[in-house]
Amino acid sequence: MCSTVYLLSLGLLSTVSTVLAQPGTSWCPPVHLVFARDTNEPPQGVEGATPAEFVRAADKFWSRGYGAAGYSTLTNLTALIPSDGAVVAADGYPVQYPANGSGCSSEEVGTDDMVNRVMNMAFACPDTKFAIGGHGEGGIATIRAISALPPEDLEKVIAVIMFGSSGCPDEVRDRCRSYCNAGDTACEDSPPVPVCQTERRATTDTAEIIARPAETKERRNSEQKILTCDGPDPPERGHEVGTGLDPHTAYHQDGFYVEAAACYIFNRWRVSSEDSFG
Numbered sequence: 001m002c003s004t005v006y007l008l009s010l011g012l013l014s015t016v017s018t019v020l021a022q023p024g025t026s027w028c029p030p031v032h033l034v035f036a037r038d039t040n041e042p043p044q045g046v047e048g049a050t051p052a053e054f055v056r057a058a059d060k061f062w063s064r065g066y067g068a069a070g071y072s073t074l075t076n077l078t079a080l081i082p083s084d085g086a087v088v089a090a091d092g093y094p095v096q097y098p099a100n101g102s103g104c105s106s107e108e109v110g111t112d113d114m115v116n117r118v119m120n121m122a123f124a125c126p127d128t129k130f131a132i133g134g135h136g137e138g139g140i141a142t143i144r145a146i147s148a149l150p151p152e153d154l155e156k157v158i159a160v161i162m163f164g165s166s167g168c169p170d171e172v173r174d175r176c177r178s179y180c181n182a183g184d185t186a187c188e189d190s191p192p193v194p195v196c197q198t199e200r201r202a203t204t205d206t207a208e209i210i211a212r213p214a215e216t217k218e219r220r221n222s223e224q225k226i227l228t229c230d231g232p233d234p235p236e237r238g239h240e241v242g243t244g245l246d247p248h249t250a251y252h253q254d255g256f257y258v259e260a261a262a263c264y265i266f267n268r269w270r271v272s273s274e275d276s277f278g
């Protein structure tokens with residue numbers, strides 16, 4: 001049922017795109033990170049916002065609508081996969097949803113937006129690989145998106161990363177990390193993901209993606225270290241954050257799992273590009 005709705009929207013999408021542009025233009029990134037922020041992270045009060053309104057609200061904050069952990073994962077990843085001549089850097093998209101902690105009614109908006117973003121971007125940029133993920137309820141939205149994505153698009157998801165959320169679902173067990181700080185009660189017992197009654201809606205905004213200009217590159221402070229990512233993946237759980245930090249909200253501030261996540265995506269991307277080129 002769900003997949004029927006998405007297939008219909010994909011049909012619509014190809015009609016739109018032939019008018020607008022050829023897919024696979026030079027702005028297509030090697031990796032696109034689609035990330036959903038945690039409950040209460042800015043922007044708030046964006047229930048029912050249009051995409052333009054969401055972006056305007058999100059751009060007032062340093063974390064640009066990705067949430068702290070998501071934005072730091074993105075900037076670390078952009079440093080690892082930088083713009084190299086004709087090839088643009090890894091980039092991302094902050095999932096547009098309320099993140100207001102009201103369960104299905106909030107999360108399902110995020111799930112739909114994540115699914116639509118991956119499908120539209122995969123169509124516009126056939127060689128782009130995806131990393132998807134979220135923090136807290138953003139991770140729950142991600143888990144639902146995994147079961148809603150058509151298989152050919154899910155195949156392009158090379159990494160799933162979550163912070164303070166549920167465990168990795170079986171479909172992506174081979175390419176997923178769900179990080180959980182010691183003492184983060186949102187993830188310590190790997191709570192099951194509740195079932196939502198909501199019907200999936202596919203509200204594609206293909207025109208915006210297909211006609212999109214090269215995105216502004218994320219600026220990086222040259223003082224910041226670039227990760228080397230040659231160590232082993234750390235265990236997904238049990239990292240102790242510093243004293244005084246809240247284990248659920250401190251993923252960015254603490255940095256340990258954010259850096260692990262960026263390296264995980266980077267290493268998965270390295271392996272997947274070796275697979276396709278050699």
Ligand SMILES: *[C@@H]1O[C@H](CO)[C@@H](O)[C@H](O)[C@H]1NC(C)=O
Pocket residue numbers: 047048098100101102105106109
């Ligand atoms: C959170 O967002 C959802 C979706 O827009 C909305 O239905 C719900 O009423 C909101 N909850 C609160 C507490 O604002």
Ligand SMILES: *[C@@H]1O[C@H](CO)[C@@H](O)[C@H](O)[C@H]1NC(C)=O
Pocket residue numbers: 072073074075076079220224225226251252253254255256258259
């Ligand atoms: C990488 O993430 C850490 C932890 O959140 C952050 O402090 C740092 O600024 C990020 N580094 C880069 C290069 O973006």
